Amino acid sequence: MLDLPGIIEGAHDGKGRGRQVIAVARTCDMILIILDALRPISHKKIIERELEKFGLRFNKGPPDIIFRPRERGGINFSCSVENSDLDIETVRAICQVNKINSADVRINSPSTEDELIDVIEGNRVYIPCIYVLNKIDQLTIEELDLFSELPDVVPISAYNGWNIDYLLDKIWEKLDFIRIYTKPKGAIPDFNEPVILRRSRRTVADLCDHIHRAILPQFKYAWVWGSSVKHTPQKCGRDNVLEDEDVVQIVKR
Ligand SMILES: Nc1nc2c(ncn2[C@@H]2O[C@H](COP(=O)(O)OP(=O)(O)OP(=O)(O)O)[C@@H](O)[C@H]2O)c(=O)[nH]1
Ligand SMILES: [Mg+2]
Numbered sequence: 363m364l365d366l367p368g369i370i371e372g373a374h375d376g377k378g379r380g381r382q383v384i385a386v387a388r389t390c391d392m393i394l395i396i397l398d399a400l401r402p403i404s405h406k407k408i409i410e411r412e413l414e415k416f417g418l419r420f421n422k423g424p425p426d427i428i429f430r431p432r433e434r435g436g437i438n439f440s441c442s443v444e445n446s447d448l449d450i451e452t453v454r455a456i457c458q459v460n461k462i463n464s465a466d467v468r469i470n471s472p473s474t475e476d477e478l479i480d481v482i483e484g485n486r487v488y489i490p491c492i493y494v495l496n497k498i499d500q501l502t503i504e505e506l507d508l509f510s511e512l513p514d515v516v517p518i519s520a521y522n523g524w525n526i527d528y529l530l531d532k533i534w535e536k537l538d539f540i541r542i543y544t545k546p547k548g549a550i551p552d553f554n555e556p557v558i559l560r561r562s563r564r565t566v567a568d569l570c571d572h573i574h575r576a577i578l579p580q581f582k583y584a585w586v587w588g589s590s591v592k593h594t595p596q597k598c599g600r601d602n603v604l605e606d607e608d609v610v611q612i613v614k615r
Contacts, residue, residue, distance in 0.1 A: 420491035425477035426470035490536040567600040
């Protein structure tokens with residue numbers, strides 16, 4: 363966990379070492395933005411905007427848009443959804459501004475102009491974020507109720523330790539990690555130190571790679587106990603997709 367200096371207005375232009383701070387934020391698995399409940403809630407928007415200008419996108423994935431630049435042939439547009447902000451004229455105009463004359467553009471889910479620009483410019487990072495509203499010990503219940511309705515806001519009081527457990531739950535949920543317990547041959551699994559994998563990369567091969575690079579070349583098969591398999595234990599190959607709290611024993615050649 364890193365405690366980064368606060369983001370101030372103009373951070374994107376370098377104020378308060380903003381560019382260095384945001385460059386670090388771009389590499390994180392998750393961001394907690396700590397807000398002071400006694401300051402205007404508009405600070406949330408200011409901080410978000412500075413981070414967005416640097417290509418960070420919060421609590422969403424990349425837009426479902428396929429964009430392939432081409433040598434020639436003009437803009438080849440297709441759209442498989444209704445009510446998208448993006449029609450052929452808009453797409454052409456955005457491409458023109460970005461000096462793209464020829465490309466295949468396929469819109470697969472309702473998307474905004476900004477999302478198309480994100481895809482064309484690339485270099486965006488999609489990061490889960492929780493807005494932690496601190497000092498709620500200074501608020502009235504009515505004020506607290508208002509704040510609690512904002513999406514992805516978790517109110518806490520660091521002083522009193524209020525709602526910290528809930529914050530931990532939310533952090534875990536947003537990180538979308540799974541725990542895999544490894545089991546040495548003939549021993550009980552190590553339930554104290556799970557290997558942590560991302561849900562998007564959780565095959566047996568991902569597990570091996572996570573433990574050590576040298577494992578996969580020697581991998582023969584794995585015994586897996588848990589909800590990813592029908593029988594326990596089950597002999598699995600490298601492509602088996604693991605689930606939270608599976609137990610795995612790797613057998614080498
Ligand atoms: N009432 C109240 N005050 C708090 C709480 N948590 C922190 N504070 C006060 O808020 C002030 C700022 O706390 P810091 O921990 O220095 O805040 P920071 O965001 O780390 O500040 P920088 O490191 O300077 O960016 C201090 O005076 C703390 O005593 C809380 O839960 N309730
Ligand atoms: Mg501090």
